[in-house]
Amino acid sequence: MSPTPSRRIAHLDMDAFYASVEWLRYPQLRGLPMVIGGARRREDDLIARLKAAHPEREWTPEHLAEIPVDFFPLLRDYVGRGVITTATYPARQFGIGSAMGLMKAAKLCPQAILLPVDFEQYRKYSRMFKDTIRDIAPLMEDRGVDEVYIDFTDVPGGQRDGGRVLARLIQKSIASVTGLTCSIGVAPNKLMAKMASEFNKPNGISIVRESDLETMIWPLPCRKINGIGPKADERLQSHGVRTIGELAQRDLPWLMANFGKTYGAWLHRAAHGRDDRPVVTESEPVSMSRETTFERDLHAVHDRSTLSTIFTRLCEQVASDLARKGYVGKTIGIKLRFDDFKIMTRDQSIETHTADPKLIRQVAGLCLKRADLSRRLRLLGVRVGSLVKLDEANKSVQNPKEKTGEVLLSAPKSAAHDTLTRDLF
Ligand SMILES: [Mg+2]
Known part of the structure; x- marks a missing residue:
């Protein structure tokens, strides 16, 4: 008789998703400070300027990878009230990030390349990577444009090496279909899987077992738990609770007295790595x-x-x-x-x-x-x-x-x- 398989849940997060989708067509922008945001895409503008500057050659959307870097619009030239949707790491180093106004960001990093958002393209790649996952592991929960939960428990390879074998297969399949990388955390439940997918970014796989709770999860700051926001974190810190381990040391009555019955009880469970939420394949939008x-x-x-x-x-x-x-x-x-x-x-x-x-x-x-x-x-x-x-x-x-x-x-x-x-x- 084979033993009951242990519950293995994966959280998969695409690496720098919007920027990576842009790099597929503009590989020349890889590694540069880049900001995505503001107005709708006007690709034709770029092509029109190229045609004017280089009338000797043909410019069509197939030649996007050949557009010289100095032809892309820069943040410093932006006028308007658009906000940043996402910024690449080299741009974030200048202190800019999501939701910041583009004109404010331009003061901090004027040399960043500014690309308009192209949600149509991001959704297209989102469908591609999700379809790829479903072909391999059908129990998948859609959590937005660039992340999903996957129930590995009964999928072939889902138990081998804690789920690493299946995670590797999914990673490789997504890369070959889309050209994009992702990071995957596999753990006993959604709560820990979500944290684990961040451990080895980009293009990483992290395996967390129940016995890893104290060594891998408890040293992390409370904010790493999905569901502890900045306000709750501030309250916890004011009580001297900074890490998940410190949170786990607080008893249930204390947590319920300070954070309310429901949230206090949830904090207690979360700190001990307990989470029974199922992977829901059909999330019905409201x-x-x-x-x-x-x-x-x-x-x-x-x-x-x-x-x-x-x-x-x-x-x-x-x-x-x-x-x-x-x-x-x-x-x-x-x-x-x-x-x-x-x-x-x-x-x-x-x-x-x-x-x-x-x-x-x-x-x-x-x-x-x-x-x-x-x-x-x-x-x-x-x-x-x-x-x-x-x-x-x-x-x-x-x-x-x-x-x-x-x-x-x-x-x-x-x-x-x-x-x-x-x-x-
Ligand atoms: Mg992501």
């Missing part, structure tokens, strides 16, 4: 949304046509996200951020689930009419919630004749400022 921050503040009246175009595009993007992932939703909402940074949301439910861009646009437009648009806007977002899988929605339609007709809207609440915005968007 909602899908798209939003955009404008290069300059826009006004509902004066920038009507610009806003209208952006608004329509956001609705189309959400609709295509829904369609691609096979979802339909029945709560449609908008998010606005004004020039005073205040955020406002409005939503509206409809009678049937939809992924139709026109209907989403129509209902989102009704939401907009309920908003006070006298201030300038910094950000506009569109969201579709109350999602179900498309096939489930079809199943639940009992009487198709009734439902295929016009979609019924619950009556929108009218507001005093309706006149201002009635015909906008």
Whole structure:
């Protein structure tokens, strides 16, 4: 009789994902200080400038790897209010990082190359690496564009050398399909696997066993536990608790008295490396949304046509996200951020689930009419919630004749400022 296999959970994290995807087409930028952020991609601009400077030769998107480094835009030339999505290590050394304004970053590292974000490309590579994993180990939990959990327990090779054999296979397969590297931690549960994947970055594999808790996990600062944020960490430090080992020495009643029953009990379990959460293959999204921050503040009246175009595009993007992932939703909402940074949301439910861009646009437009648009806007977002899988929605339609007709809207609440915005968007 074979013994019950021990639980082996892997956390896989792609190394410097956005930058690495960019390096696939611009290998000449590898190793340079580089920032990704700001406006949408305008690849044609780069090609147009090249054609002007080197009319003797042909420039097409296939020649991206041959673009001279000095042709790329630099952070110092940026004007606008875009923020950094990611910065490479040589750029981070100058003190810049994610979410920092590009113009502020330009003061610290003006020589950094600035690339616009290209989420379409990142998502494409995200799908590629995840499909590669699922072919090998089907129990995979999607945790975002560049990370997943994988249940190794019953997969061939998942127990050999603590999971190292399977981890190596996955790493090699991803590299050959995408050209990208990743780091993998394999441990008895998600909590420890998440920490382990950071141990050997980049392109590393770390194996953590239950017996490694004291030597490998306890010396780490509490912040390394996914779920201990800066505020909790500050509280812990004020009590003299800096490492996970020190946290493990505090007893349960003390933790519950100081951090509340639920969080205190969780801290206690986490410090002892206990975590029973399963790897969930189908993580059902609650909602899908798209939003955009404008290069300059826009006004509902004066920038009507610009806003209208952006608004329509956001609705189309959400609709295509829904369609691609096979979802339909029945709560449609908008998010606005004004020039005073205040955020406002409005939503509206409809009678049937939809992924139709026109209907989403129509209902989102009704939401907009309920908003006070006298201030300038910094950000506009569109969201579709109350999602179900498309096939489930079809199943639940009992009487198709009734439902295929016009979609019924619950009556929108009218507001005093309706006149201002009635015909906008
Ligand atoms: Mg990553």
